[in-house]
Amino acid sequence: MTSIGTITVIGAGTMGHGIAETFAIHGHEVRLYDPFPDMRGKARAAIEAELGLLAETGRIDAADIPAILGRITCPGDLAAAVAEAEFIIEAIPEDIALKRALFADLDRLCTPGTILASNTSSLGLDDMIAELPEGRRACCMVCHWYNPAHLVPLVELSDFGNMAETDLARVEALLRGAGKKTIRVLKDIPGLIANRIQQGIAREVFALIEAGAASAEDIDAALKYGPAFRYATTGQLEIADFGGIDIWCAVGDNLLPEISAAQAASDLLRRKIAENKLGLKTGEGFFSYGEGRSAEITRDFHRRLIRQLAAIDDN
Ligand SMILES: NC(=O)C1=CN([C@@H]2O[C@H](COP(=O)(O)OP(=O)(O)OC[C@H]3O[C@@H](n4cnc5c(N)ncnc54)[C@H](O)[C@@H]3O)[C@@H](O)[C@H]2O)C=CC1
Numbered sequence: 001m002t003s004i005g006t007i008t009v010i011g012a013g014t015m016g017h018g019i020a021e022t023f024a025i026h027g028h029e030v031r032l033y034d035p036f037p038d039m040r041g042k043a044r045a046a047i048e049a050e051l052g053l054l055a056e057t058g059r060i061d062a063a064d065i066p067a068i069l070g071r072i073t074c075p076g077d078l079a080a081a082v083a084e085a086e087f088i089i090e091a092i093p094e095d096i097a098l099k100r101a102l103f104a105d106l107d108r109l110c111t112p113g114t115i116l117a118s119n120t121s122s123l124g125l126d127d128m129i130a131e132l133p134e135g136r137r138a139c140c141m142v143c144h145w146y147n148p149a150h151l152v153p154l155v156e157l158s159d160f161g162n163m164a165e166t167d168l169a170r171v172e173a174l175l176r177g178a179g180k181k182t183i184r185v186l187k188d189i190p191g192l193i194a195n196r197i198q199q200g201i202a203r204e205v206f207a208l209i210e211a212g213a214a215s216a217e218d219i220d221a222a223l224k225y226g227p228a229f230r231y232a233t234t235g236q237l238e239i240a241d242f243g244g245i246d247i248w249c250a251v252g253d254n255l256l257p258e259i260s261a262a263q264a265a266s267d268l269l270r271r272k273i274a275e276n277k278l279g280l281k282t283g284e285g286f287f288s289y290g291e292g293r294s295a296e297i298t299r300d301f302h303r304r305l306i307r308q309l310a311a312i313d314d315n
């Protein structure tokens with residue numbers, strides 16, 4: 001099986017910069033393309049800051065940082081960014097029209113056999129590539145990373161039977177070689193696996209806040225020191241086995257009629273959007289962060305995740 005060489009990441013935002021950083025840390029030449037120069041600049045600054053914290057916490061050697069940065073180029077021209085690339089992943093905004101247009105551009109610009117992946121959170125692969133020729137569609141997949149991409153181990157691979165096994169195996173080897181934990185999603189279901197689970201949890205959390213069941217701090221603490229604490233080392237199906245499937249069945253019958261079955265995002269989120277309380281990026285969401293503390297708070301969040309990484313390294 002031939003390993004993947006040059007990698008191109010399209011979209012240098014929240015996810016794209018971390019994906020590019022991850023591949024560069026693991027020795028790959030990476031082109032990080034974005035049409036907006038300011039985004040390319042912000043991406044490089046974010047990568048440098050994150051590499052500094054990885055070095056400070058011993059995850060990488062500080063002496064390697066110049067070489068890692070040297071493996072990342074940030075072209076502003078799409079054709080140049082994708083030339084000779086063997087694996088391309090897009091992390092552009094979650095907008096089906098944008099993604100369809102980008103895949104059409106990639107079909108025009110890329111050599112046959114180039115693997116094209118989407119980091120989409122919720123859109124269907126087929127919706128993005130339906131207009132592409134059959135041969136190009138057979139090289140398309142979803143490759144869904146979690147935020148922050150350079151720290152969260154999970155990457156969900158999903159081709160829905162669309163790709164040759166050899167190509168899927170090459171991507172799997174690429175990601176595992178970059179320290180990621182991959183799973184294969186077998187059905188064309190929007191949101192894949194972990195996002196569907198996560199949205200189910202978030203739906204109930206927002207419903208509990210709306211109902212005034214507990215404070216925001218306590219609801220987050222309940223998750224952090226309860227189920228999420230267990231989930232860090234033990235999956236839900238194992239937990240059901242350990243707790244007793246009969247118990248999980250009985251409790252399910254009692255509680256499922258009681259919990260939220262909302263079929264749309266909570267109005268609580270819409271009210272906060274209307275108040276421009278978008279979270280850390282506007283200084284307030286469910287919690288208040290004050291002005292100009294985004295970098296400090298993000299660094300603390302990453303430091304917590306790095307400690308968590310150390311804990312699961314032995315798993
Ligand atoms: N933010 C998150 O927590 C996660 C997001 N995702 C998915 O990753 C994708 C990207 O999300 P984010 O990184 O959060 O978005 P973002 O808004 O932070 O970054 C998107 C980047 O794409 C660039 N861009 C816009 N139009 C473009 C185009 N036509 N061609 C190339 N670049 C373009 C923008 O300049 C921006 O830098 C979305 O599909 C999202 O659903 C997946 C996992 C987590």
Ligand SMILES: O=C(O)[C@@H](O)C(=O)[C@H](O)[C@@H](O)CO
Nearest residue numbers: 120121145146147194195198
């Ligand atoms: O949480 C993540 O990192 C990913 O699962 C995402 O796709 C987005 O954050 C999404 O879950 C937001 O709803």
